[in-house]
Amino acid sequence: MTIETHNKSCEILTRINILDEEIDKLKRIVRQDTSSWIMEIRESKSCPLNKINHFGMLPEFLQAILSKHIAERNKLQKEFDEL
Numbered sequence: 001m002t003i004e005t006h007n008k009s010c011e012i013l014t015r016i017n018i019l020d021e022e023i024d025k026l027k028r029i030v031r032q033d034t035s036s037w038i039m040e041i042r043e044s045k046s047c048p049l050n051k052i053n054h055f056g057m058l059p060e061f062l063q064a065i066l067s068k069h070i071a072e073r074n075k076l077q078k079e080f081d082e083l
Helices: 003-030 058-081
Strands: 039-041 050-052
Touching (some): 003 058
Antiparallel strands (some): 039 050
8 A cells, every 4th residue: 555545545434424424414314304493594694594494394304415425435445445
């Protein structure tokens, strides 16, 4: 293993660990009925929160995010396995 592949593998593992935490958090959330939850967004931490009417679509939104995280994790795992 070269220094380059070692560094690359460390970067990938760090990103996988971050994704694992996000995936676990999202899985816990999507197990609940989020259709009536309040959705708030803001441009940055210093900006005020804005409530968004998601018309009961928050569960689908969260599931889409979860699916993207899982796909990214799978891609990174494949890349790691090929190193």
